[in-house]
Amino acid sequence: MTTIYDIAKKTGYSPTTVSKAFNNYSDVRAKTREEILRTAREMGYLPNAHARTLTTKKSWTLGVLFVEGTGAGIRHPFFGAVIESFKQIAVDKGYALMFISKDVGGKQSGYLENCRIHGVDGVVVFLSDYDDPYFLELLESNIPTVILDYETPKSHTVCSDNMTGAMMAVDYLTSLGHSRIAHISGGVNTVPGNQRQEGYLAAMKRHGHELRDEYIVEGEYYVLENGYSAMQKLLALPERPTAVFASGDMLALGAMMAAKDSGLSVPGDISVMGYDDIELARYVTPGLTTVRQDTASLGIRAAEVLLASVDRKGNGMEAIVLPVEVIERESCAPPGKK
Structure with missing residues (x-):
């Protein structure tokens, strides 16, 4: 089994630096971290999740609260694109994603209880009913959240203009x-x-x-x-x-x-x-x-804001509004023009 000592020997960095790279310490340069992670992948190294949790006091899991009324779910092209870009940033930083529901162990409880049982570090929210009392319970908790397409001073928010x-x-x-x-x-x-x-x-x-x-x-x-x-x-x-x-x-x-x-x-x-x-x-x-x-930027900014909140960086809640642009194709023309 490959260990951090094997990776240290292969890369020439100390075991301490390798461990810090896995745990996203800020004093490890990005280039160094990328080299260590690349080598780890090549050597088939799997970090011990339990050990990471004990060391960093984090579960390294982000919750995805996704409920929309169409029945299409993440198959809807817009939501799928945003979640994909969010996932890429989260996974790159060492996090796993878990979908949050109101059901725990086959019985209805609530989003907050589900989050606490699984110990998620933060939650990204795509919701069709923001008056849902179970959502409001989560919003009032101390679990970091970022919400897409919504406005509230109680959470970080990201939306288009x-x-x-x-x-x-x-x-x-x-x-x-x-x-x-x-x-x-x-x-x-x-x-x-x-x-x-x-x-x-x-x-x-x-x-x-x-x-x-x-x-x-x-x-x-x-x-x-x-x-x-x-x-x-x-x-x-x-x-x-x-x-x-x-x-x-x-x-x-x-x-x-x-x-x-x-x-x-x-x-x-x-x-x-x-x-x-x-x-x-x-x-x-x-x-x-x-x-x-810009679905890519929506997901990326949501991930960045949530991860910063998990790490307790920054003060106050961010309300990010991203610019949009007109894309001209063939479905519009002057009236009466055949």
Whole structure:
């Protein structure tokens, strides 16, 4: 069995330096640590997790609290991409991930009890119901947390600039000559959905476009089917919009399908714009014009903030807002342009 002494001999570093590299001590240079870890992998070394826990007083496990209402889970392209980038940082720093539920030993207890039983060092939260009393119990505890797409002074938070992104979408459609712009909302019961709808309304007012109640249709849960049904409602209006801004790419793709099934062309008869820039957006026909969220940066920043909190670095709670950008493809065009 390979030991730290074998790795020390192979790399030329002392056993103490090797041990510190495994345990993320700050006085070990990044280049040295990378060399030691690379050699350890090549030699098939497996660090003793129990020994690491005794030495560092950490479990080296991060909880992932992921509950969303679509049933798609991490198969949803946006969540999957964010969790993957979070995982890469966490694993690189020596942590394992564990999904947190309300059930412990086959009976319902709560997120906090589950976290304490497994001794997680911190939790990253993706949640559809932030009023859940079990979540609020976790939020009030001393376990470090970072929450995606939410605002609270009780936790670190990381999100995209949702309101600005929605305004950029309306600005872009306006620049093409559209004024009858509808919005398929993700639902104002979520922070991103509410912020994007507020951004849509603010930009419409700024440009002097008429605000019509019937031009805002909810497509809750950001799923394709709800984008499809929302678009059907918009197309049934006496004066249909010339452009539609959807609060998520899956909603936008559903809207495009509904338009095509109604005998309309996108963007010839109606322009469609999304939000997220999931991987599929570039492969559909026409390619989806959208507002890109930087999913890699969302996951990376969430991991960095949570790990710093676990190590008790920094003061106060961080509220990180990341910029977005418009990605122009083929699903939008000037009104009436065939």
